[in-house]
Amino acid sequence: MSAMTARSPVRLFLQRLFRRKLVLVAVIILLVIVLLAILAPWISPYSPTGMRVSQRLRPPSLTNWFGTDEFGRDVLTRIIYGGRASLGIGVAVVMCTMLAGTVLGLIAGYFRALDAVIMRLVDAMMSLPDILLAIFLVAVLGASAGNVVLALSIVYTPRVTRVVRSSTLVVRELPFVEAARALGVSTWRIMTMHILLNVASPILVQATFIFAYAVLAEAGLSFLGAGVPPDIPTWGTMIAAGQQYADRAVWLVLFPGLAIVFAALSLQLLGDGLRDMLDPKLRKAL
């Protein structure tokens, strides 16, 4: 007991999370990618837009580790900068979907009368293929980074709503919620303090998955030309631009592709790790 309380909660959390070594690797990769994106202006070897026609389509070398593109821009630099846009869009999508999905899910789960209305809308949206709906929305709204965030948020909010609603349905029937009601706590405080705090862990897990989906979907949209305008470097726009040279300069698609794979994979692994750790039934099995 005293040993339990002596250890800080943060240390305990990390110890449990990293019991699986793969999760530790995923977090390290993710940290590297995030740090590179944040520190881009200070650590990139070249300017992301600096064209040098004499250096075009150079294969990877000591001066340009990932080679150069069709305008002679350094691919490594553009990947580092591309991470800013890709991850930035991912973070924005996560924040929007978490906010909207949590509010809708709590309302649907707590107020039974609104449940049917909200959930049928959610079902209708989930019956449409993600990427198709996103393309449609961007086509209607117009291609810009903001609209990509909006479109992907609309596409992924139903997932969060479902998870939050089902967790809310469980927690709202627990005795402590009734006890809180018996002690005169208002509906608003019950929903925020008593239910939301108790459904936080599935929301957290869902957030990491949505982050991964959003990074992938942004790349897909940009590749299809229905995403971020090509002048902003993102991993998706880089692959889209590089594909016509792919037979001569495979590094133009390979390295941005690897960036997407590493980012999405490490997010998924982190999500798996969090889910396993936060689910008491699975935790015992580990």
Add this chain to the structure above:
Amino acid sequence: MMETSVQERPLLDIRGLEVTFRTEGGDVVPVRGVDLRVEAGKTTALVGESGSGKSVTSLAIMGLLPRPYGRVSKGVAEFRRRSGAVVDLASAGQGVVRALRGNEIAMIFQEPMTSLNPVMTVGEQIAEQVRLHMALAPQAAMRHAVEMLSLVEIPDAARRAGDYPHQMSGGMRQRVMIALAMSCNPRLLIADEPTTALDVTIQAQILDLIERLRKEHSMGVLFITHNLAVVAEIADTVTVMYAGEVVEKANVRDIFHNSRHPYTAALVDCLPERARRDSNGRRIVAAIPGSVTSAAEATGCRFAPRCQRAVEACEAGSPELLVAGTGHEVRCFRWSEA
């Protein structure tokens, strides 16, 4: 003159309470015609088997019947407020009842293991409760929470206030629940089987604690239980329920030594202390044959199918509550023969 008549009214006076649940198979009436009184500073025990309507009655008092299915369909539940005003909990609006809950009326539950929020420290939960009903700054509320924890005899209260419920034992958690309930100094405490989930030694401590708090704060207690041993220990008056009806009301001595209803008598006989010895010297604990009839299907006396003394009249018509003595009421045609 007016003053005294107000003073003499009980803290909680329930008359003819009927609760209806709407189900797919039609309306169900789990509680009908319940009369119940709780005096200030006294303990009324509400006794009955599972399914007798004890908990539904308490939820009706608290305005916590599951909406929209359950509602109070008849009767009044008059509660005398701290100000002296009398409010009918059965017909008052949600807002009025909610302002009373946790403030003037508090409730503790059977399951201390799950009645606390697992992601908040116990101190935070009490402080939240305090701030809800009293205008206190966060730090003052926290100090009050620590005081409440020491009031319920939790050692090292200042440190334990920072504990999460999972770091505490069942008895400790029930103490925290009581601290929560007591934090706004309620006039009426409804305790729904608060000791059922606890060890016998802890049970006694919790009962002592409730008794001490009742005396110190001259608070009325409605103690819901199926455990007659507990009733003997703490109750002043006892109300026995069977299949949604009150079958007998009396002071605690009459219930144990002068019970008039065959169900009460049978219940008292079921106590292990009353067990007889058979020819081999083994102790045999009495039991009541059969089980509680569903509240939906009864005509006549609800207890008749299990009653040793039932006659034809018992099957035909349902008896009213009859006066059997001072403060002693019983729902049985043949009470005088007991």
